[in-house]
Amino acid sequence: MPQPMRTPRGPLSHSRITAALCALLFLSGCADDETPAQVPPRVAFVEPLQRIDHGPQTLRFPGVVESVTTTQLAFQVPGRVERMLVDEGERVEKGQPLAKLDRTDYELQLREAEARLRQLEADLARKRTLLAEGILAPAAVEPLQANVVAARVARDSALRDIDHSTLNAPFDGVVARRLVEPDMVVATGSSVLELQNNQHIEVTVDLPETAALNVPLNATLQAEGELVIADLTLPLTYKEHSTQPREGSRTYRLTLRGDPPADYNLLPGMAMRVRLQRPPAAQDDAPPRFRLPLTAVQAAPNGSHYLWLAVDGHVQRRDLQLERIEADHAVVSGELNDQMLVVVAGGSKLSEDQPIKAERRK
Template sequence: MKITPLLLNLALSPLLLSCGTETEPVAPAEILRPVRTLEVEPTVTKATREFPAVVDAASSANLSFRVSGIVNEMLFKEGEKVKKGEVIAKLDQTDARIELKSSQASYETARSNFQRGKKLVGPGHISQSDFDKLNAQYATAEAQLAATRQSLNYTVLHASFDGRIARRFVERHEEVTPQTQIVTLQDISTLTIQINVPESIMLRTRKKTQVHSYFVKFDAIAEQRFPLKLKEAAISADEENQTYEVTFTMPRVKGYTILPGISAVVVIETESSAEDNGAIFHVPASSVLEDMQGRYVYVVEALAESDTNPETSKSGVGVIQRRTITTGELDARGLLISSGLKQGDHVLTAGMSQAQPDMKVRWNPGTKP
């Protein structure tokens, strides 16, 4: 058979085409392993302490007369309400009124002599020294009149604030002196409660990282407690027992008669997300690894390009890093981590055996405990 040039060209053309159009190999796309992480938050630690306490009035005063005398009137009984300025008790005013009349007469005489002398000293009918004596007598009489008026006012005892008569110490017809207590007036619209806190606890209560809640409970009111407000805390310790006095306030409780002197228990609840050396965390025990260098976890950190990559913007791309940690006790919350982590770290919780530092992974950073 004779092969023509046309047939030869047709037979060789596929070989020639294959030799002239070789394609370059395509690199396989990088496959990112999806991982699960846990975003850590500081662990909140709670503590409750109780302190014995006694209820007291927000304001309390022992009222006394400022002059001596015989009690003529006692206008309120124990437990009764009084308003500021109301008369609580009166002394017999007979002697005080007599003294006032005498002082008034002496004042009128001295004033008259002073006015007459004032007219005579100018023309020289009396000497300047005589006029000065009249002036001094007038001033003395005026002061004496003011004093006797004040003494008369002091025979009336007024309430210094709104409150209740807690105690009555005297009755009518009793003789009293300025030091004699007449009544105890208390304002119990707001109650105060004091406790003594040891030095070791006082140091902890001053930590800014702690949140405190204060309550009070009473034996006679079962299964109930009432919120307190911190009023003040002493900054110097009691010399005898080395404790600090802390005072709380509470409003009146409707439906209950809580009076000064009643025993109580103050409950202080603290919540803290930090210890002395920093924040603490809890992670699953299975996420903690250990080798010759110690215990560690893997954390996933976001890559900057993952924010703009449309193919990975949903799940994100991150890189694995190793973190050396210090661990504590294991409890229901997980294994305590006292150092090596910070708030917001994303700890790898699965596939740790296949992980290694600087390895890129696909992840969802939204998972929280």
Template sequence: MSLSKSITNRRAAPGLALIVVAALGLAGCSQEKAEVKEIIRPVKVVEIAKASDTRQLSYSGSVRARTEMNLGFRINGKITERLVDIGDRVKPGDVLARIDPTDYELSVRSAQASLDAADRQVETVELTRKRAEQLYAKNFAPKSQLEQATLSYNQAVATRDSARSQLAQAQNQVRYTDLKADKNGIVTAVAADVGQVVGSGTPVVTVAIDGEKEVLIAVPETDIAEFKPGKTVKAGFWSDEALTLDGKVREVAGSADPQSRTFAVRVSLPNDPRVLLGMTASIEAAAGNRQQLVSIPLSALAQKDSQSIVWTVDRNGGTVHAHPVKVAAFTPDGVSVADGLKPGDVVVAAGTQFMTENLKVKLTGDAAQQSASADDDAARRLR
């Protein structure tokens, strides 16, 4: 029995060895196939379009009245009443504020008394002059007496005229104790209140005059050459995205603000009831490109060794390569590139963190469709 089992084991050994060898061979082939298989990563790409010859400038500002009046009293005094608040509409003749008129009313009484005394003086010297004329006509008085009487009369008349002017001035000052509006408008600011003593000319109320409105923007010196009086611009409003008006540059400051180093530019707006004072507006103007810039999505920009790069796709080889670029500016739509890309280049638009040099990729997105169309056209021509 033991002999037969031994013979059986010897016969089975070669077969077992063959099975093991075959299994190892199959495992080696599978491993080799796994090593040979390439990784092809699908990527979203965009194709660089032709650079635009123009660029859009955008600056924010606030809507204001073209004319604003800082109204103040023409005399000194203590404010006793303020009759308007911010937002009130006013018309010519409306009283905005008052100051204490007591002292000025006393001045009127004093001027009136002076005028009355001057009138009496004129009457007295007029009688003297007439008497001197009669005596001189009858040769009862010398001519010098007549001349003296005439001179006294003229002086009295002059004094009366002066007193009359002083009375009118005092009466005007009483009227000036009421601060009145000159034109139709809306109160936009109040700078003084009841109980405050103000000097002549001190602003008390600011009134925005009805009529033309404008937007005041601050433009840096790099772009101020693009704004000239009469230039047409677009005005948009944050409160209503659908509201867009054509405006015109009305005025450009001749010098920069010493603090901000920007130039004040005023843009006139057409009359539209939807535009209210104080609204935030965005002014957009077209300007020529000093250099050809191409635009890419922000997600396409990457960093490598402190250098801004993008990953460009070689259409023939289907591989990606790091490409250094020079960034000009960041815009709401993406990134403006000044150097490093040209129209027709295909750039990886997303997933740049997974890219490596010479990585095989499969295109997706608009550029992939354009590439497929180009391949189809080439195939048709070969047929």
């Protein structure tokens, strides 16, 4: 009777071993093809440092344009106005004739003075000849010499009156007003024209006590004026200031000077916005201080403090000195400046040179 076949229980057959090895190699190849996923940069909220002391500060005040010099011009001799040579608003140069008087009377006076002088000089010449010949005594000549001197003074005075019959500009400027017209008779010193010196302008500012105490009232003052009614900005320099407050207010008058622009008629009375630079306060070379959110300050294990700076898409650690805490803000100092961007949230999860995506808080 035939015996049933038995399955061997010994080592695996050659075919089964080969199949197992192929499976392992396949799985290993699949594992080698897998690469780890790239981790995106961490989003970090940043804010600029806010400097709170030792920095220059801009102070703003209203100002008013004024002319450097406004002068009322007058003839130094009386007479009838013959001609007005300029109109209101006209620019004039120093020495330019502005108005003329009828000088007929002054020319007659000059002719009379010259004729008298010629007569006296001739008499003096004859008497000096007689004096040299011993015919006349010196006492007879001396009064005539005095008369000649007086006649010369009269002639020079007549020439001066003729010169003064023409009114000339004492400086470059603009005719603000004509106060007389031709054929009017004016007295000596009576105003004829009003002339403004527009080579420079002046801007006046009323400084309150606090500003007068802190800004440098000298040539180091940095100032700038902006015309209210036009897009015009002018650099201004210090000229003078009052040391007494204005009546009825605790303000002090500051006068600044600038050059008028070529493209604008900058006239007295126009309003300007004036910016003054208050320099940084000197406090024994103390480092500048900054205010930042308290969440931006990190504490090291040794008790020191630091913060994270956002620099070119990465974070960098910067040590600092914690000065004081004000509610939810900290006042710090160190090697910092107000151009730096500081990570203000999540700093405890960052590491040196870690990539970040910096975003401003809305």
